[in-house]
Amino acid sequence: MVPYSTPEMLALMEDAPAGKGALAILCFSQDWQGPEQQTLWLAIQLHEKGRVLTLIVRDGSVLHQQAQAQGIPCLAYPEVAFPAKLWTAVHLGRWLRQQAIELLLTTRLADLGFAGLIKRWPPSKLLLIHRQFESICSRSWPRRWWLNWQLKAVDAWLSPLARSGQQMLTHTTLSSRQLWVVPPATLLSYFTNDDGNARRQGRSLLKLPAAAQLIGVLDHGGDGPAFALEVLYRLQQEHNSDAELVVLSSPATPPDPVRWAALQELTQQLHLSHRVHLRPCTTRPRPFCFTALRRAATS
Secondary structure, three states: OOOOOOHHHHHHHHHOOOOOEEEEEEEEOOOOOHHHHHHHHHHHHHOOOOOEEEEEEEEOOOHHHHHHHHOOEEEOOOOHHHHHHHHHHHHHHHHHHHHHOOEEOOOOOOOOHHOOOHHHOOOOOOEEEEEEEOOOOOOOHHHHHHHHHHHHHEEEEOOOOHHHHHHHHHHHOOOOOOOOEEEOOHHHHOOOOOOOOHHHHHHHHHHOOOOOOEEEEEEOOHHHHHHHHHHHHHHHHHHOOOEEEEEEOOOOOOOOOHHHHHHHHHHHOOOOOOOOEOOOOOOOHHHHHHHHHHHHHOO
């Protein structure tokens, strides 16, 4: 998993004004997917930098267990029905005030409504920040209406790229004053691969350059490949990077000719055809190709 929090974002939260040093991160998910893993990574980085923080989680969740294993302070709540959630919000709001915590960060859209309830009932000086990991463009209008209502309580919205930020401004009532574009970043250690033979075998199977610095992404039918293309373009334009991108169809998602044609067209528009390798992976069993991608590139 590649972390999506830049040093700038960490510095922003680390160098808070006096009296606003304590931070709470809310993630009530029972899953262990990208948003939950990114939440843990961010909490670990801030904790290692000496930031006073508490991770508010669902009791017994994988995130709860992983955070405890890393020594991250946690406040865990059990899963309860809707009426009891109101009591949980009141209790959590009271606890935040007792701990003089005035900064609450959410990382899932599903937690925004609950976080807004904490801020509104009773009204408080709590600052609510949301770190975006999920796309909102494909959401139906009732969900967008609900999201727009939730945005009224948000003080800052952190989008990973200018494209996703523009989508928020276009499809929601989010104000440009609330929007912060915080680009993704990674650590150099994520590009380290000690198994030279496995790397050579994977690149040979997928017909990839032997010496190039490759970044791999799976196509699950969503915005991931287009997101990766924009990241590659910005790396080239802003940092003169010579990295190349491999896009491989997911083992669980058959290649869609229309989507792959659109990806190829986007690649040409960005003038990245010489640095992007599209692999629909139809000539071999997809799980085998997936293993090759893990060997060949940083995933």
